[in-house]
Amino acid sequence: MSPISMSYLGIPGYVIFWVLFALAVGLFLRRMYQLLRYMLLGQSVGGFGHLVKRVSSTIVRVFGQWCQLQNLTAKNRASLGHVFMAWGFFIFIPFYLIFIIIGGGLGLSETLEHTSFFFYYAWVMDIAAPFIMLGALWAIIRRYVIRPPRLKGEQTFEALVILVTVFIHPLTHLFKEATGIALGYAPVGLGTHLPPISQALSNLFDGASQSSIQAANTAFFWAHWGFVLFVLVFIAYSRYLHMIASMFNVLLQSPPPKGALRPIDLEKAESFGAAKITDFNRKQLLDLYSCVIYGQCQEVCPATASGKALNPKKLIDDLKEHLLTEGPGLLKGGAPAKAMIGEVITQEVIWACTTCRACQEACPVAVEHVEKIIDMRRNLVMEQASIPETAEGALRSIEDRGHPWRGTTLSRTDWAKGLEIKVLADDKDVDILFWVGCTGALEERSTQISRATAKLLKAAGVNFGILGTEESCCGEPARRLGNEYLFQMQAEKNIGLLKNYGVKRIVTACPHGYHTLKNEYPQFGGKFEVIHHTQLIARLIKEGKLKVNNSLSELVTYHDACYLGRYNDIYQPPRRLVKAIPGIKMVEMERNKENSFCCGGGGGHMWLEEHEGRRIN
Numbered sequence: 001m002s003p004i005s006m007s008y009l010g011i012p013g014y015v016i017f018w019v020l021f022a023l024a025v026g027l028f029l030r031r032m033y034q035l036l037r038y039m040l041l042g043q044s045v046g047g048f049g050h051l052v053k054r055v056s057s058t059i060v061r062v063f064g065q066w067c068q069l070q071n072l073t074a075k076n077r078a079s080l081g082h083v084f085m086a087w088g089f090f091i092f093i094p095f096y097l098i099f100i101i102i103g104g105g106l107g108l109s110e111t112l113e114h115t116s117f118f119f120y121y122a123w124v125m126d127i128a129a130p131f132i133m134l135g136a137l138w139a140i141i142r143r144y145v146i147r148p149p150r151l152k153g154e155q156t157f158e159a160l161v162i163l164v165t166v167f168i169h170p171l172t173h174l175f176k177e178a179t180g181i182a183l184g185y186a187p188v189g190l191g192t193h194l195p196p197i198s199q200a201l202s203n204l205f206d207g208a209s210q211s212s213i214q215a216a217n218t219a220f221f222w223a224h225w226g227f228v229l230f231v232l233v234f235i236a237y238s239r240y241l242h243m244i245a246s247m248f249n250v251l252l253q254s255p256p257p258k259g260a261l262r263p264i265d266l267e268k269a270e271s272f273g274a275a276k277i278t279d280f281n282r283k284q285l286l287d288l289y290s291c292v293i294y295g296q297c298q299e300v301c302p303a304t305a306s307g308k309a310l311n312p313k314k315l316i317d318d319l320k321e322h323l324l325t326e327g328p329g330l331l332k333g334g335a336p337a338k339a340m341i342g343e344v345i346t347q348e349v350i351w352a353c354t355t356c357r358a359c360q361e362a363c364p365v366a367v368e369h370v371e372k373i374i375d376m377r378r379n380l381v382m383e384q385a386s387i388p389e390t391a392e393g394a395l396r397s398i399e400d401r402g403h404p405w406r407g408t409t410l411s412r413t414d415w416a417k418g419l420e421i422k423v424l425a426d427d428k429d430v431d432i433l434f435w436v437g438c439t440g441a442l443e444e445r446s447t448q449i450s451r452a453t454a455k456l457l458k459a460a461g462v463n464f465g466i467l468g469t470e471e472s473c474c475g476e477p478a479r480r481l482g483n484e485y486l487f488q489m490q491a492e493k494n495i496g497l498l499k500n501y502g503v504k505r506i507v508t509a510c511p512h513g514y515h516t517l518k519n520e521y522p523q524f525g526g527k528f529e530v531i532h533h534t535q536l537i538a539r540l541i542k543e544g545k546l547k548v549n550n551s552l553s554e555l556v557t558y559h560d561a562c563y564l565g566r567y568n569d570i571y572q573p574p575r576r577l578v579k580a581i582p583g584i585k586m587v588e589m590e591r592n593k594e595n596s597f598c599c600g601g602g603g604g605h606m607w608l609e610e611h612e613g614r615r616i617n
Contacts, residue, residue, distance in 0.1 A: 084135030150295030273378025307613020377482030
């Protein structure tokens with residue numbers, strides 16, 4: 001007899017089942033409604049297009065667990081345990097819905113459990129169960145015995161409860177099925193080969209009386225179902241929340257291009273940036289619910305590694321705690337008890353970020369850390385006029401001189417002396433504009449890159465020119481340092497100039513300039529074909545317009561720039577160039593491509609002094 005069909009102290013099992021189910025679902029929905037109201041306190045984020053692509057990405061990243069598998073390496077196999085647990089979760093959910101809620105709760109067990117579908121699904125569950133247990137056991141050992149640095153301080157009771165329930169779920173299921181087989185229940189009779197683990201466990205009950213096996217089956221059923229309902233409630237009140245929130249977070253992640261910051265409507269905005277938790281948009285608040293607190297972000301963060309105040313995992317956790325603490329008062333129209341900037345997130349944390357995006361690349365659930373930091377910088381700079389002195393000097397230099405390099409004695413064209421390069425003001429009949437950039441023109445060592453690039457373009461017969469003295473900062477340092485107003489001034493001025501000359505194609509050597517011109521200028525009507533110089537030169541070699549004649553017997557490596565690699569997925573063209581040189585032996589750095597370690601110059605840090613820990617570079 002099904003445990004739900006039995007009576008307990010005169011109370012029908014169906015009544016107990018539905019009362020417990022209704023209570024758990026009620027508590028779950030009540031908390032989810034509360035969390036949704038907190039999230040809706042954030043700013044509207046606008047529409048989300050490309051629904052089919054978003055759904056496909058969510059299926060691959062979440063249900064396929066690519067979000068975890070992408071971080072799987074020979075030195076880091078921890079994510080494999082999470083994969084087992086997640087896949088098990090996705091397998092068990094249909095079982096609960098079809099065979100327990102519909103089958104047992106509606107009295108359809110006899111019908112559903114005597115189908116071939118039940119037989120085959122019982123096999124799937126039987127095989128999945130030990131993998132889930134293995135994943136949970138490995139997670140417990142790592143967190144509470146091995147204790148890697150990224151899990152420091154995460155040996156909490158809440159985490160232990162989560163992992164223990166994950167372990168007990170499949171265990172009670174296996175014994176529920178084993179006692180059912182011992183009693184002759186389905187899937188017995190549906191096939192010659194029963195689910196192997198449940199069948200093996202059923203042998204433990206050989207020789208026991210039918211009544212004692214029935215009692216065990218009843219106990220395991222209610223234990224299993226009780227844990228299911230406990231977890232349903234616990235999901236909404238604990239870190240389990242990421243199981244649900246992360247699906248929506250991946251689905252609603254910021255659209256491409258990667259890392260392009262959202263512009264501020266300077267004319268309509270009542271305030272700039274984020275000073276309060278409610279100044280973030282709703283997707284940014286959904287991030288807080290989605291965080292797994294797994295620590296992969298802090299493990300790759302250059303600020304954390306070099307002893308700075310910033311820890312991306314703690315940043316998200318602190319903001320989540322702030323939202324949950326202040327949420328009830330905010331819903332009533334009250335003011336936050338704590339200042340988000342200063343008391344919850346310190347200025348040292350905000351200014352430590354190099355915007356390298358390593359945290360977001362490693363995050364399995366599409367949490368966006370960098371945008372929140374930039375929004376807080378925007379508020380500091382544009383509302384509170386608070387910015388480190390060296391960065392303030394760079395911004396003032398952009399505003400006054402059109403570049404951030406204070407004290408340089410070079411002009412915009414000194415690097416090009418003797419090369420006879422066209423200047424658009426004199427001759428705009430060019431196929432491509434070489435955007436030199438502030439660093440390429442005004443920083444002495446970097447001028448050598450500009451000269452080399454120009455020589456190669458000339459040798460290949462490329463019809464190109466430069467803006468010369470008319471070129472001005474693209475505005476990227478201003479935007480990453482939080483001065484959106486100055487960035488938009490620079491962008492609009494440059495776009496107007498480029499359109500006036502009829503520029504269609506741009507090549508640049510600077511990864512930051514490349515990203516800004518290609519991915520952020522279109523926000524203001526500046527749509528150009530932008531090419532990185534490694535892409536163009538690699539193409540010229542392939543087409544035979546450039547030939548490498550001299551050999552170089554050297555051991556060489558290549559460092560992936562954050563804004564070229566993680567932001568724009570340009571990994572192969574630079575490597576093809578290196579390998580095109582005869583005699584070169586190229587080796588990869590230990591951290592390369594998506595996992596490259598930041599040089600420390602991004603996010604305006606070229607002009608920010610480091611006062612904490614070691615220098616990133």
